[in-house]
Amino acid sequence: MQVALMDYTKFRLKPDPEIREVFGQANRMFVLSCGKCYKRFEEEGEEQYAHLVEVLGDESNKTAGNVRIDFLCNEFLSKKRISSLDFSGCESIGVISCGLGVQFVARLFERTPVYALADSVPHSLNYPTEVGYHGISLEEEKCAACGQCYLNLTGGICPITNCAKGLLNGPCGGATNGKCEVNSSVDCAWVRIHERLKKRGEQLSSECVRPRDHSRPSWKLRSDLSLQNQMLRGEGFYGGIHPLEKKEATADKKIQNFPEPRVAVIFLCQHAGRRAKPLVEVGERVLVGQKVGEADGFVSASIHSSISGKVISMEERPYPAAPRNELAIAIENDGKNEFDPGIQPREDFEELPKETLLEIIKESGIVGLGGAMFPTHVKFSPPKAVDTLLVNGCECEPYLNTDNRLMIEHPEAILAGIRIVRKILGVERVFVGVEENKPEAIAALSRLAAKSPWVQLVCLKTKYPQGAERALIKRVVDREVPPPPKGLPFDVGVIVSNVGTLFAIYEAVAKGLPLFQRVITVSGEGLTRPGNYLVRIGTPIKDIIEYCSAGSVDGVLQQCDVKMGGQIMGIPQASLDSAVVKGTTGLTVLRKYPVAVSEERDCIKCGRCAEVCPMQLYPLFYGYYGKKGDLGKAIEHKVEECVECGCCEYICAAKIALLSFIRQEKAYARSANKA
Amino acid sequence: MLVVQIKPKEEILPLISSKRIFILECLGCRDVHYPVEAAEEFIGDLKEEVVERASLDYLCHREFAQEYIRAYASQVEKAEVVLVFSCGVGAQVVSSLLEDRTVYTGCDTLYLNGFQGLTAKEYNCEQCGECYLNYTGGICPVALCSKHLLNGPCGGSQQGKCEVDPDIPCVWQQIVDRLVRLGRLDTLERLGAPKNWNVSPAS
Numbered sequence: 076m077q078v079a080l081m082d083y084t085k086f087r088l089k090p091d092p093e094i095r096e097v098f099g100q101a102n103r104m105f106v107l108s109c110g111k112c113y114k115r116f117e118e119e120g121e122e123q124y125a126h127l128v129e130v131l132g133d134e135s136n137k138t139a140g141n142v143r144i145d146f147l148c149n150e151f152l153s154k155k156r157i158s159s160l161d162f163s164g165c166e167s168i169g170v171i172s173c174g175l176g177v178q179f180v181a182r183l184f185e186r187t188p189v190y191a192l193a194d195s196v197p198h199s200l201n202y203p204t205e206v207g208y209h210g211i212s213l214e215e216e217k218c219a220a221c222g223q224c225y226l227n228l229t230g231g232i233c234p235i236t237n238c239a240k241g242l243l244n245g246p247c248g249g250a251t252n253g254k255c256e257v258n259s260s261v262d263c264a265w266v267r268i269h270e271r272l273k274k275r276g277e278q279l280s281s282e283c284v285r286p287r288d289h290s291r292p293s294w295k296l297r298s299d300l301s302l303q304n305q306m307l308r309g310e311g312f313y314g315g316i317h318p319l320e321k322k323e324a325t326a327d328k329k330i331q332n333f334p335e336p337r338v339a340v341i342f343l344c345q346h347a348g349r350r351a352k353p354l355v356e357v358g359e360r361v362l363v364g365q366k367v368g369e370a371d372g373f374v375s376a377s378i379h380s381s382i383s384g385k386v387i388s389m390e391e392r393p394y395p396a397a398p399r400n401e402l403a404i405a406i407e408n409d410g411k412n413e414f415d416p417g418i419q420p421r422e423d424f425e426e427l428p429k430e431t432l433l434e435i436i437k438e439s440g441i442v443g444l445g446g447a448m449f450p451t452h453v454k455f456s457p458p459k460a461v462d463t464l465l466v467n468g469c470e471c472e473p474y475l476n477t478d479n480r481l482m483i484e485h486p487e488a489i490l491a492g493i494r495i496v497r498k499i500l501g502v503e504r505v506f507v508g509v510e511e512n513k514p515e516a517i518a519a520l521s522r523l524a525a526k527s528p529w530v531q532l533v534c535l536k537t538k539y540p541q542g543a544e545r546a547l548i549k550r551v552v553d554r555e556v557p558p559p560p561k562g563l564p565f566d567v568g569v570i571v572s573n574v575g576t577l578f579a580i581y582e583a584v585a586k587g588l589p590l591f592q593r594v595i596t597v598s599g600e601g602l603t604r605p606g607n608y609l610v611r612i613g614t615p616i617k618d619i620i621e622y623c624s625a626g627s628v629d630g631v632l633q634q635c636d637v638k639m640g641g642q643i644m645g646i647p648q649a650s651l652d653s654a655v656v657k658g659t660t661g662l663t664v665l666r667k668y669p670v671a672v673s674e675e676r677d678c679i680k681c682g683r684c685a686e687v688c689p690m691q692l693y694p695l696f697y698g699y700y701g702k703k704g705d706l707g708k709a710i711e712h713k714v715e716e717c718v719e720c721g722c723c724e725y726i727c728a729a730k731i732a733l734l735s736f737i738r739q740e741k742a743y744a745r746s747a748n749k750a
Numbered sequence: 751m752l753v754v755q756i757k758p759k760e761e762i763l764p765l766i767s768s769k770r771i772f773i774l775e776c777l778g779c780r781d782v783h784y785p786v787e788a789a790e791e792f793i794g795d796l797k798e799e800v801v802e803r804a805s806l807d808y809l810c811h812r813e814f815a816q817e818y819i820r821a822y823a824s825q826v827e828k829a830e831v832v833l834v835f836s837c838g839v840g841a842q843v844v845s846s847l848l849e850d851r852t853v854y855t856g857c858d859t860l861y862l863n864g865f866q867g868l869t870a871k872e873y874n875c876e877q878c879g880e881c882y883l884n885y886t887g888g889i890c891p892v893a894l895c896s897k898h899l900l901n902g903p904c905g906g907s908q909q910g911k912c913e914v915d916p917d918i919p920c921v922w923q924q925i926v927d928r929l930v931r932l933g934r935l936d937t938l939e940r941l942g943a944p945k946n947w948n949v950s951p952a953s
Contacts, residue, residue, distance in 0.1 A: 174875030181888020195877040210810025210839030218838030220861035231845020669821035686868035
């Protein structure tokens with residue numbers, strides 16, 4: 076889609092004589108040039124610097140190097156970048172950017188002269204009215220941000236930015252044929268206002284309106300607002316977003332048992348790693364909790380039946396966690412709910428040695444229930460010693476309340492789970508991170524934590540993706556995990572485990588229950604029975620949506636997106652024929668957004684993706700090179716470090732399908748690494 | 751960066767009283783600033799019939815706004831007033847797409863210092879078109895001096911604070927301090943041409 080985009084580039088090189096003047100007094104100048112913003116993203120070389128060198132001619136040896144930094148005004152990222160540069164032998168710094176970049180660099184180099192080599196570009200549409208600020212999109216409408224909006228009186232056409240004289244009380248009378256007398260190439264704003272109002276059957280107000288307050292909005296107000304914004308954004312870790320939480324609908328709903336499915340569809344791969352080997356055959360009768368799939372290899376996990384009944388098929392079916400088909404065992408319920416006789420509670424579970432505990436976890440098929448589904452027994456056998464267990468109760472995804480409800484209703488079980496894991500890992504310190512939007516859970520846990528001095532409850536300011544383990548580790552224990560794909564939390568002595576997983580560990584160890592059921596939140600728009608349910612694994616998604624919307628589900632997918640998981644990281648379901656797996660944290664039903672993300676749109680360099688990326692990457696490059704099909708280039712921009720939290724795609728003002736590009740590029744990087 | 755505040759009720763209610771309203775709310779810049787509570791209160795207190803409240807993002811993007819209006823066509827049709835909660839740019843885009851409907855905005859727009867990206871800055875660039883930073887130690891008097899003075903302090907500052915607003919530091923004091931640290935105070939002796947406040951816009 077090629078749309079005409081305005082170019083709001085904020086600066087241009089200073090006139091040649093002025094550049095020469097600057098270099099007349101400066102020597103050995105290192106030049107930092109900003110990659111420009113608010114314009115269509117194009118691959119730009121170093122033309123600005125090249126022009127500079129050309130202007131200087133014989134004096135070009137006065138420059139000592141040039142580096143391009145995108146979004147120079149992004150202090151956090153630019154500071155990191157600049158501190159990695161070598162400025163030895165430089166006597167001054169030149170900056171090609173708008174005033175923001177220059178002022179930032181000037182502040183950074185308190186004792187080195189910093190020179191501006193560019194002038195900003197004013198973007199008033201109808202000069203000589205005052206500056207009109209554009210929105211985040213590259214459209215021609217502008218706003219003077221006067222703080223006193225007149226649009227309600229003028230049919231939605233702003234006389235401040237559109238009238239050359241900024242008149243608020245009607246036309247000046249100088250317009251000829253509807254054109255402005257100051258600039259005849261521009262339409263008279265007041266003629267347009269009249270015509271717009273006529274179309275709407277409205278007329279100009281005959282009442283007195285508030286005269287315009289020409290003083291600038293108070294410095295205090297603006298600085299309060301910016302301070303608020305800085306605190307909100309900088310809290311805990313770099314980046315992140317604050318989506319609407321939408322947790323109210325299910326936050327107070329007790330966990331209820333979801334009816335057993337008539338047919339359970341049990342996938343043989345419900346974990347990261349190799350698919351489990353089937354242990355049963357079609358026609359065989361199985362019991363609740365009976366092992367039906369054996370872990371195949373070290374990174375794999377066992378699979379258990381969630382109902383009692385007969386195996387009716389074993390075939391590939393649509394898999395909910397990825398757009399592919401996977402082998403699944405379908406079991407027809409006999410309604411008897413007969414448990415495997417091997418399932419026995421262990422009274423003495425607190426006394427068991429750690430090897431036995433680890434074996435129970437392995438046999439019970441426990442994987443990370445936060446969604447990643449990494450086999451827990453592997454995670455708990457780190458190749459390096461760890462000193463800290465970090466329990467993840469953040470649940471920063473909108474809509475979801477599974478962890479929240481578990482913490483409220485089963486704090487003892489979670490604490491027992493923590494004791495078990497603490498023993499396995501042999502760690503002293505345990506932190507439990509919970510976001511402050513879960514006061515009930517915090518109260519429940521803190522009552523218990525008070526009795527166990529080795530547990531420290533940490534309340535965190537709500538921000539997505541707080542629950543991403545790297546962000547959480549940084550926030551709670553202030554350690555930086557080396558970048559993925561190689562760096563893992565145990566490299567800094569930390570293991571992170573989700574509260575849901577700890578609950579499952581308790582259930583497995585104390586009650587002998589393998590992982591055949593889990594708590595999910597079903598929430599979203601248009602549901603009559605949103606709630607938190609304990610469902611048997613393998614329950615078809617269709618059954619759940621049908622139950623919670625109390626009616627037929629035909630056509631749901633036409634109007635809504637059904638995601639496995641929450642709104643942001645949830646995996647969209649192409650059909651409802653899949654079933655709950657161990658990593659299903661919830662089902663979120665969202666009205667289809669009128670504009671879908673696209674791989675076609677152009678990046679407008681607003682810089683938001685770089686501002687929200689918790690891994691401190693520049694996701695705009697992934698979209699740019701992805702669209703060009705130049706997947707390898709993304710590796711240079713560290714695509715492998717991406718954790719796919721989705722912040723960039725969420726905030727993208729051009730709605731570019733960044734995640735899709737990132738996944739392609741990461742797959743390309745993996746195959747390139749293998750080769 | 752543009753940020754919004756909800757207009758006083760006295761200003762909006764007379765315009766929309768006893769009309770059916772379609773609310774279009776823009777959350778695109780919510781991570782910069784959006785007065786969520788004030789908006790909730792305003793919308794919650796409305797006595798008028800709200801046909802629908804659509805919370806979307808980036809209303810300032812014409813292509814998106816067009817799709818939103820298409821998706822909510824029947825609700826727009828049913829409503830007598832479309833009430834937009836967005837910055838002045840979003841309100842103008844929606845208004846121009848719904849030329850024959852009554853569109854009102856519920857917001858006043860301000861700007862935050864340092865309006866690129868998401869993170870507000872303590873300093874600002876007014877995009878005046880003629881950069882003075884080379885002569886002022888990298889601190890901008892155009893944006894930061896209450897009187898926009900370019901030729902030195904007005905003389906009214908007290909203890910380094912501005913006489914217009916004692917909450918603001920005197921920017922000329924800061925400029926002089928910085929230049930002293932750099933050993934470049936003589937920069938201020940340069941005679942420059944008067945500022946051309948008329949710099950032509952981007953060509």
